[in-house]
Amino acid sequence: MMDGRNSLVLVVEDDLQTRRFLKVNLGRCGWRIIEAENGRAGLARVKEEQPDLIILDLGLPDIGGVVMVSRLRQLSDVPILVLSARSQEQDKIEALEAGADDYLTKPFSTGELNARLQALLRRTMKALTTDGVFVTGELTVNLAERKVFMAGDEIHLTPIEYRILTLLIRYAGLVVTHSHLLKEIWGGEHLHDNHYLRIYMGHLRHKLEANPARPKYLLTEIGVGYRLVENQAST
Structure with a gap:
């Protein structure tokens, strides 16, 4: 089983106490931690150290959170987990659409943070190919x-249903925003047609979920997008 051992995490956070907490507790989980106290230092450390993952606070003193995500994306494809006290849906949407891979709201548990980092690392390491087989639960x-x-x-899916499912598989365990799904499936001119997604996700749930009203696999992130559960236990 993959773990954080020898994987390098850059923590970009201006609060010293939070940095210390993360360094101690994630260190116990096997992650190697390097730190940056502001956005400029964080960008420099990405160039110098080439971390495996980035934990990013949105409330940096020198560079706005969404701008910081965009600048990081220009430098690297390294997974970015936003760790922020901002809990509004719009903050999450803007960060994810700028290129962040996941979003965790403060206060948080070390266990959940570690699990999300593991999911990001698995996604980058497994490099799921078109000749692979994806399995979660049943x-x-x-x-x-x-x-x-x-x-x-065997379950028959329409071409659009199948494309939605395979896009969610590509990001299994992580939230995929409405706009990303709409752009990939229907094109950039349909970025605000969320009703398309509601209809097709409803169809998928009726075909794949034992109880579509209480899904186990295709979860809704309210106001943000959808998440396909990976490693779902079989019943």
Whole structure:
């Protein structure tokens, strides 16, 4: 099982106490931690150290959070987890659309933070290919043969339903924003047509979930997007 051992995490955070807390507690989980107290220092450390993951506070003293995410994205594809006291949906949407991979609101538990970092690391390491097979719980997707199975029974999906599912598989365990889904599936001119997603996600849930009203696999991140659960336990 993959863990954080030998993986380098850059913490970009202006609060000294938070940096110390993260260094001690994530260090116990096996992560190697380097720090930056502001945005400029963070950008410099990305160039110098090439970290495996970045934990980013949005409330930096010198560079705005969304701008910082965009600048990091210009430098590297390294996964970015935003760790912020800002809990409004719009803050989350803006950070994710700027290029962040995940968003965790303060206060947080070390256990959840560690789990989310592990998910980001798995995503970068597994490099899921088109000839692979994705499995979570009783859901199996054979990407080479474009076949979907639930508890061993083949499920017929329409082309759009299948494209939505495979896009969620690409980011399994992480939230995918409405706008990203709409742009990838229907094109940039449909960025505000959220009703498309509601309809097709409803269809997918009726085909893949035992109880579509209480989904286990296709979860809604209210106001932000959708998340496909990975490593769902079989029943």
